[in-house]
Amino acid sequence: MSRMAAQLLGGVFATLACLAPAVPVVVMHSRGEWTTAIPVGWWLACYAVFFVALVVAMWLAEIVSHRLRSAAFAVQVVAAPVLVLTAPGFGWTAILLVFNAALSAALVRARVAAALIAANTAVVAASALPSSSALEIAMGSMLYLVLQAAAYLGLLAMLREGESRLRLSEANVRLRAAAALLAESSRAQERLRIARELHDLIGHQLTVLALELEVASHQAEGEAAESVGRARAVTRSLLADVRGTVGEMRGGDRRLGEALESVVADLPEPSVHLRVDEAAVVDEARTAALIRCSQEVITNAIRHSHAANLWIEVAAEGDALVFEARDDGVGAAEVVLGNGLRGIAERVEALGGTVDFRGRDGFRVRAEVPAG
Numbered sequence: 497m498s499r500m501a502a503q504l505l506g507g508v509f510a511t512l513a514c515l516a517p518a519v520p521v522v523v524m525h526s527r528g529e530w531t532t533a534i535p536v537g538w539w540l541a542c543y544a545v546f547f548v549a550l551v552v553a554m555w556l557a558e559i560v561s562h563r564l565r566s567a568a569f570a571v572q573v574v575a576a577p578v579l580v581l582t583a584p585g586f587g588w589t590a591i592l593l594v595f596n597a598a599l600s601a602a603l604v605r606a607r608v609a610a611a612l613i614a615a616n617t618a619v620v621a622a623s624a625l626p627s628s629s630a631l632e633i634a635m636g637s638m639l640y641l642v643l644q645a646a647a648y649l650g651l652l653a654m655l656r657e658g659e660s661r662l663r664l665s666e667a668n669v670r671l672r673a674a675a676a677l678l679a680e681s682s683r684a685q686e687r688l689r690i691a692r693e694l695h696d697l698i699g700h701q702l703t704v705l706a707l708e709l710e711v712a713s714h715q716a717e718g719e720a721a722e723s724v725g726r727a728r729a730v731t732r733s734l735l736a737d738v739r740g741t742v743g744e745m746r747g748g749d750r751r752l753g754e755a756l757e758s759v760v761a762d763l764p765e766p767s768v769h770l771r772v773d774e775a776a777v778v779d780e781a782r783t784a785a786l787i788r789c790s791q792e793v794i795t796n797a798i799r800h801s802h803a804a805n806l807w808i809e810v811a812a813e814g815d816a817l818v819f820e821a822r823d824d825g826v827g828a829a830e831v832v833l834g835n836g837l838r839g840i841a842e843r844v845e846a847l848g849g850t851v852d853f854r855g856r857d858g859f860r861v862r863a864e865v866p867a868g
Contacts, residue, residue, distance in 0.1 A: 514550055514595060517588040518543050533582040542582075546575035546592065553599055559826055569603050572596050573612065577619045584627070590620050590640055597644035601652040613644045661764075665798050669759065673791040676755040677784055752778050752810065756790055766803045766823060768794065773811040782865060785843040786810060786819055792836040793821040793861055801825025801859050812867060816849075819863040828855035837861075 518540065552560060552568035560568075576592040583589045593616035600609035621637045628636070753772035760768040778786065790808055797803040803825030811818050831853045833841065840861065844851040849865030 511551075511555075514547060514592065517591055520588060521583060533584060539579065539582055542575055542578055546572055546579060549575065550595060550599075553603070557602075566603055569596075569599055572599070577616070580619050580623045584623050584625075590623065590636075593619065593640065594643050594647050598647035598651045601648050602655055609648055613641065613648065616644060617641045662798055665764065666795050669763070669791055669794050669798075672759045672761070673787050676758050676787050679755070679758075752776060752783055752786065755783060755787055756808070756810070759787060759790055760794065760808070763794070766794075766797050766806045766825075769805065769807045771807075771809045771811075773809075775812040776810050776817060777812075777867075778817060782817060782847060785847060785865070788843055789819055789840050789861070789863065790821070792840050793823075793859075795836055796859060797823045797825060801827065803858065813864075815867050816864045817867045819844075819865075820861065822860040823858045825858050827858050831855045831859075 521536070521539070549568040549571040553565050553572065557565055573596055576596050579592060580589045597609070597613050597616060600612050604612070617637050617640060620640045621633050624633045624636055753770075753774075756770055756772060760770055793808065794806060797806045801823050803823035806821065806823040808821045809819075811820075831837070833853070837853060840863065841851050844863045844865055847865040849863055851861065851863040854860040854862075
């Protein structure tokens with residue numbers, strides 16, 4: 497089972513556990529066996545408010561703002577004790593306090609969470625006062641104290657593990673991008689060295705040979721003249737080939753796909769789908785820019801979009817080189833450029849290109865630079 501599937505299944509069971517205490521209250525009230533301290537309709541309305549607040553704070557955490565989520569949690573903190581105290585003697589409702597204790601790990605500081613757990617424990621004790629002995633009250637309070645502490649510490653450990661995993665993934669992407677840039681720089685320097693050697697040694701010697709054959713062609717006669725002519729043609733062809741090879745080695749390379757593959761290889765999440773057009777021939781500067789752009793969109797998908805899939809495509813379109821990336825994450829109604837996205841824009845603009853960011857239906861980046 498994948499991590500996302502496990503989280504979804506856990507959330508479904510948590511929601512069912514939250515709904516469960518309301519069912520016996522309704523059933524027992526309809527039978528006349530037990531009733532709440534306030535009209536049951538008001539009690540159910542308060543329960544509905546608590547449940548909506550829980551959905552906002554837990555299920556919609558990645559969509560709503562932190563302020564709205566905190567407000568929903570504050571509603572929970574108030575509503576849960578009301579539900580417990582107005583249903584005295586019905587111990588199941590106290591499970592709602594455990595939800596509050598667990599969510600406090602993600603929304604408030606440890607001191608505030610500790611105070612909340614202590615207040616919830618007092619609420620459990622107060623709700624049991626009318627019909628329980630001192631021993632039963634103490635045992636029930638200790639039980640819910642342990643449950644709240646376990647829920648808080650469990651969620652706190654899960655959140656810290658998630659943060660560590662994200663930091664590790666980001667560091668891994670940065671490290672691989674740096675390694676790819678270093679390898680590309682080494683290849684570029686080696687190509688340049690070989691190009692210089694070809695130009696300075698073989699190129700110059702072929703030029704001298706061509707001049708000598710030119711002189712010989714004016715002195716030779718008969719079959720010797722024909723041989724000299726053929727030698728001149730071969731020399732010119734070889735010199736043109738050397739010059740063409742030097743030009744290609746000083747220009748672009750077709751290893752961009754390999755470089756980007758090394759950056760995204762074995763990334764646990766998101767799953768990166770990479771496609772590089774074979775016609776895309778780029779120089780060292782464009783290769784470095786595209787590697788950095790890929791690094792930033794992967795980091796953005798990990799840190800902000802929480803995407804499961806990321807698609808990266810590099811294609812040659814006429815005289816332009818197009819970099820396009822999109823994910824299936826939460827996106828944003830308005831894209832705010834942080835340091836990473838601003839870095840993409842600066843690198844693209846430095847190469848004379850343009851970039852466009854969109855946050856609807858996942859996050860998207862489209863950049864175009866001259867093919868050079």
